[in-house]
Amino acid sequence: MEKFTVELIVSNHYGVLNRITGLYARRGYNIDSLYVNETENPEFSRMLIVSKGDEYIQTQIVRQLSKLYDVKQVTLMATVKR
Numbered sequence: 524m525e526k527f528t529v530e531l532i533v534s535n536h537y538g539v540l541n542r543i544t545g546l547y548a549r550r551g552y553n554i555d556s557l558y559v560n561e562t563e564n565p566e567f568s569r570m571l572i573v574s575k576g577d578e579y580i581q582t583q584i585v586r587q588l589s590k591l592y593d594v595k596q597v598t599l600m601a602t603v604k605r
Contacts, residue, residue, distance in 0.1 A: 524575045526555070528600040529584060531570040534593040535561060543570070543594070546587055552576065567595065 533539050540559065547554055556573035574584070581599060588597045 525577065525581075525602050526573060526575050527581050527602045529570075529572045529574070529588065530596075530598040530600050531572070531588060531594055532562070532596040533568050533570060534595065535566055535568045536593060539568070539593045540570075542591060543572075543588065546591070547572075547574070547584075550583070550587070552580065552584065571600070 531543070533543070544554065544557075552574055554572055554574055556571075558571040560569050561567075562569050574580075576584070581602070585597050585599055588594050
């Protein structure tokens, strides 16, 4: 399993965090670490999510997150092999 980080730019609305974490839960993926902070533009927030998974899981997470309405940008940041 590889540890990887996904960076998201999301709309700064109520319920966005719940929808994103719900996506992980419905697919049985764990979140090892979660960081959320407002960006320079108060309409958006930046999220960093650290998880573990192989290349297939990483691709699936990025694809599924990209489909969510409130998610404006998804970037797969780093991969660390364990």
